[in-house]
Amino acid sequence: MSRTRSTDAHHDTHAHGVHPSTAVLTRGFDPRLSVGSARPAVFRSSTYVFSSPEAAERAFAIALGKVEAKPGEDVDLIYARLNHPNAEILESQIVPLEPGATGAVIFNSGMAAISTLLLAFCGPGGAIVHTTPLYGGTTHLLHQVLLPLGMRAVAVPAGDTAAMTAAIRDTPDLRVVFVETPANPTLVMSDIRAAVDAAATAVTLHAGAPRPVVVVDNTFLGPIFQHPLSLGADLTVYSATKYLAGFSDMLGGVVLTSTPEQLATLRGYRAMLGNILQPDECWLLDGRLPTVALRMNRQSKTAARLAEALAAHPAVERMHYPSLFTDPEQIRIRDAQTSYPGAVITLELRGGKPAAFEFLRRVRIARNAVSLGGVESLTCHPATTTHSEMSPEELEAAGVTPGMVRLSIGVEDRRDLLADFQQALDATQR
Numbered sequence: 001m002s003r004t005r006s007t008d009a010h011h012d013t014h015a016h017g018v019h020p021s022t023a024v025l026t027r028g029f030d031p032r033l034s035v036g037s038a039r040p041a042v043f044r045s046s047t048y049v050f051s052s053p054e055a056a057e058r059a060f061a062i063a064l065g066k067v068e069a070k071p072g073e074d075v076d077l078i079y080a081r082l083n084h085p086n087a088e089i090l091e092s093q094i095v096p097l098e099p100g101a102t103g104a105v106i107f108n109s110g111m112a113a114i115s116t117l118l119l120a121f122c123g124p125g126g127a128i129v130h131t132t133p134l135y136g137g138t139t140h141l142l143h144q145v146l147l148p149l150g151m152r153a154v155a156v157p158a159g160d161t162a163a164m165t166a167a168i169r170d171t172p173d174l175r176v177v178f179v180e181t182p183a184n185p186t187l188v189m190s191d192i193r194a195a196v197d198a199a200a201t202a203v204t205l206h207a208g209a210p211r212p213v214v215v216v217d218n219t220f221l222g223p224i225f226q227h228p229l230s231l232g233a234d235l236t237v238y239s240a241t242k243y244l245a246g247f248s249d250m251l252g253g254v255v256l257t258s259t260p261e262q263l264a265t266l267r268g269y270r271a272m273l274g275n276i277l278q279p280d281e282c283w284l285l286d287g288r289l290p291t292v293a294l295r296m297n298r299q300s301k302t303a304a305r306l307a308e309a310l311a312a313h314p315a316v317e318r319m320h321y322p323s324l325f326t327d328p329e330q331i332r333i334r335d336a337q338t339s340y341p342g343a344v345i346t347l348e349l350r351g352g353k354p355a356a357f358e359f360l361r362r363v364r365i366a367r368n369a370v371s372l373g374g375v376e377s378l379t380c381h382p383a384t385t386t387h388s389e390m391s392p393e394e395l396e397a398a399g400v401t402p403g404m405v406r407l408s409i410g411v412e413d414r415r416d417l418l419a420d421f422q423q424a425l426d427a428t429q430r
Contacts, residue, residue: 020096024289028092042283043085048077063271065264082271086282093289094244094254098222098236100229101256103263105270106282110219110239111137112275113253115145117237118176120269121213124150126175129167131158133398135184135217135239136386143389157397158183159330161191168198168212175210179233180217181226181337185346185382185406186399187320189333192216196232213262219243219373224296225340229258242373243343246288246295250281295375295411299343302417303409307345309418315355315425317403320346344372345407353402355428356381360405362424365416372408377417380406 018026029040050056059076061067069075077083091104098104107113118141122128128142132155142153154171156163158181168177177199181190192214199212216228218236223244228236238244240252257263270276277285307321322341325331334341349355359379360368366377370386380386387400395401409417 020099021290021293023096024093027096028089040086040089040283040286042279044279045084046080048079048084050076063267065268068260068264080279081274081276083267083276084279084282086279086286087276090277090282090286090289093286094223095256097224097289097292098229098256099227100258101236102258102260104254104256105263105266106240106277106285107253107255107270108275108277108281109251110237110241110253111141112273113237113239113255114138114217115141116266116269116273116275117215117235117255118146118151118178119273120265121215122146122151122175125173127152127154127171127173128176128178129154129156129164129171129174129212130178131156131164131180131183131190132394133158133183133186133387133390133400134178134180135219136389138178138180138217139387140389158186158188158190159333161194161329164190164195165198168195168202173209174202174212177212177214178217179214182220182322182342182344183398184220185320185344185386185404187220187322187344187346188399189322189330189338191333192228192231192233192337220344221338221340221342224293225300225342226338228337229256231337234258235262240285241371243296244288244292244373245285246292246373246375248371248374248376248378250284252277252281252285296343297340298411299409300340302411302414303343303345303407304341305414306407306409306418306421307341310345310347310421310425313422313425315349315351315359315428316347317350318348320348343409345409347405347407348401349403349405349425349428351403351428353381353383356403356405358428359424362427363420364424365412365420366407366410372406374408375411377410377412378408382406 031037055076059078062069062075063082087106091106094104095101154167156167177195179190179195196214199214213234215235216233218228219239219242236256238254240254304323311319322334363379366379369378370380383400
């Protein structure tokens with residue numbers, strides 16, 4: 001029995017039938033097995049002592065995918081590149097936040113999570129259908145790493161359900177459907193269930209081909225306001241750096257899976273690539289999980305009120321924010337798969353890039369920085385930062401304009417943020 005972890009049986013006793021906000025504090029860690037500590041400590045170790053030669057043999061057989069662990073089995077740890085106590089605790093405690101998840105795999109960044117996932121489920125000769133625009137790092141990964149390795153990428157505009165369905169239907173050797181919704185930075189939403197249905201149909205159209213896995217980058221709205229696995233998606237991926245961690249002080253990534261087979265595949269690839277999140281960061285992230293809902297609800301409520309007020313400012317040519325959608329299809333998708341609009345606002349300013357830069361220079365409270373989801377508000381110019389990898393033609397096709405500014409709303413007082421953004425917008429008109 002591990003001295004730091006609890007068994008699945010303990011999980012069932014203490015977490016079965018309770019709400020996520022309770023389960024995230026009660027499963028995955030037994031104080032009796034860790035000197036009575038009320039909360040997990042940090043366990044820094046590279047290698048672990050086996051309880052017996054038989055236990056070592058069993059641990060390696062499971063780690064290498066030769067056999068599956070039995071329900072409730074407590075498997076000895078081997079080596080920290082494969083797993084460690086803090087990772088196991090975190091992976092167990094994050095599962096209740098994602099309805100439909102059977103397990104989680106923790107990585108040392110969001111890009112580590114995405115790259116490992118795509119390498120594991122696509123492979124040379126396979127194709128990826130993806131929405132666009134994507135997070136800039138994901139776009140760079142596709143163009144600079146995966147395509148040279150022999151994979152193919154088929155881009156479809158975010159929110160275009162017919163185009164996505166057609167691409168899934170018509171793309172040979174399709175292995176992965178990758179949906180980022182809402183899209184970064186346009187906040188256009190894509191229909192998750194439609195992607196799932198199209199992927200299921202693709203199996204019958206391409207006899208003998210495996211069903212492509214549907215992956216959703218849920219960083220902007222998850223795990224509180226959107227639940228892709230409940231809509232039929234196979235995997236959901238996060239930059240845990242953002243809302244899950246919430247304080248802009250660490251990097252992390254997580255993939256949550258709907259089947260044990262997917263879980264085993266990802267853990268096997270993580271062990272080979274060596275990109276597991278280290279114990280200290282796992283400990284930090286685990287301590288943030290109980291407050292994710294509190295932070296995201298506060299941030300979303302503030303953002304909704306700010307978006308409504310800022311949309312009326314004469315310097316704003318166009319407002320992108322889910323509660324202010326006017327397109328009937330976007331409203332339908334929003335209402336079908338999300339519960340709250342989130343805390344990212346995107347503005348298009350009159351005057352293009354010069355107006356956007358002037359706005360960024362004038363803002364005093366929010367910081368001009370990339371990333372999002374922290375307790376502090378941040379602003380950035382996507383076309384020249386997060387999405388600068390894209391060509392002018394790609395930016396135009398994706399709807400990323402020169403006058404676009406992305407705001408990530410924190411937990412500051414709404415009145416202070418509103419006054420600050422308004423004075424910055426005023427300055428762009430002088």
